Amino acid sequence: MHRSIRLFRLFLRAEAEPELFYSELAADSLQQLGRYIDVAGRDVIDVGGGPGYFTAAFRARGARCLLVEPDPSEFGARGQPPAGVVRGDGMRLPVADAVADVSFSSNVLEHVPDPVAMLDEMIRVTRPGGVIYAAFTNWYSPWGGHEMSPWHYLGASYAERRYLRSERKLPKNRYGTGLYPIHVGPMLRAVRSRGDVAVLDALPRYYPRWSRPVLLVPGVREVATWNLLLVLRRLPAADQPVAAASGPVTATSASSRS
Numbered sequence: 001m002h003r004s005i006r007l008f009r010l011f012l013r014a015e016a017e018p019e020l021f022y023s024e025l026a027a028d029s030l031q032q033l034g035r036y037i038d039v040a041g042r043d044v045i046d047v048g049g050g051p052g053y054f055t056a057a058f059r060a061r062g063a064r065c066l067l068v069e070p071d072p073s074e075f076g077a078r079g080q081p082p083a084g085v086v087r088g089d090g091m092r093l094p095v096a097d098a099v100a101d102v103s104f105s106s107n108v109l110e111h112v113p114d115p116v117a118m119l120d121e122m123i124r125v126t127r128p129g130g131v132i133y134a135a136f137t138n139w140y141s142p143w144g145g146h147e148m149s150p151w152h153y154l155g156a157s158y159a160e161r162r163y164l165r166s167e168r169k170l171p172k173n174r175y176g177t178g179l180y181p182i183h184v185g186p187m188l189r190a191v192r193s194r195g196d197v198a199v200l201d202a203l204p205r206y207y208p209r210w211s212r213p214v215l216l217v218p219g220v221r222e223v224a225t226w227n228l229l230l231v232l233r234r235l236p237a238a239d240q241p242v243a244a245a246s247g248p249v250t251a252t253s254a255s256s257r258s
Helices: 002-012 018-033 053-060 115-124 156-167 184-192 209-216 220-224 242-246 251-257
Strands: 043-047 064-069 085-087 100-106 126-137 197-204 227-234
Touching (some): 043 053, 043 115, 053 064, 053 100
Parallel strands (some): 100 126
Antiparallel strands (some): 197 227
């Protein structure tokens, strides 16, 4: 609980002190990831990592980290772009198959129109036995509308109009262009139905681990989760069910988009 309170207090200061918030969030994320894999000496892809807070944290832990970010204004937000950044789309990663030990994204899936396609790509570029860490802010959470919250509960159009009247500018994360609805239940079903990954964990990212049962309650989980963390392990081909080969989208079929 102490960790959750500390993260919430930092979150309240994120706009005024982004360096503090994102550096602390990166350290916390790597601590979470450390339960599943030691990143030292590993190859990591940071998908949509913006100006590189997470990439810097990975490199400080001894990992070789490639940052893939589609928006030059994002990866240049701290001044000089971080070394090793590649401009690329998370739904069409400019990376070969099975080259990473860890594929990582923090609060990116809600910013792409097809989050399952991005997850497909993250799985595709991960080696068998490697780990996929993907966390996102679900639409019906208190922060689902991002800077338009909590007015997104009354509809995205209303929330944007209200933000424009209040701030005299359009929100950075505009619904339908930079922010899309993503929900806990469908994403849980999507990953659990796959034959090419094992779900190592699914839990509210910022809450104590004992809060995991909230994910068992449909409806409630869409509001109470706030931010869903999925941790997956890519399975070797020999461990995948035969039925997975005929599934709707697998890591193998996704590689044709790259």
